[in-house]
Amino acid sequence: MPKEGKVVVEGLNLVKKHLRPKRQGEKGEIIAVPRAVYACNVALWCPTCGKGVRVGYRIEGDKKLRICKKCQQLI
Numbered sequence: 001m002p003k004e005g006k007v008v009v010e011g012l013n014l015v016k017k018h019l020r021p022k023r024q025g026e027k028g029e030i031i032a033v034p035r036a037v038y039a040c041n042v043a044l045w046c047p048t049c050g051k052g053v054r055v056g057y058r059i060e061g062d063k064k065l066r067i068c069k070k071c072q073q074l075i
């Protein structure tokens with residue numbers, strides 16, 4: 001969901017939802033739903049650092065560039 005600045009990270013931030021039985025005699029279930037988290041909270045893989053890093057942003061002209069906060073390389 002790029003418009004909202006959110007990404008869905010699978011396996012992370014799972015929200016357990018309890019589903020009620022729709023009919024009598026049916027079992028309710030618990031399902032895990034990945035919840036959207038803000039992209040700024042997600043570590044991105046930096047090939048230069050060789051690990052997941054926090055991202056920063058740099059504005060160049062009218063472009064917003066995503067950079068690694070550690071080595072300042074563009075990601």
Ligand SMILES: [Zn+2]
Pocket residue numbers: 046047048049050053068069070071072073
């Ligand atoms: Zn880096």
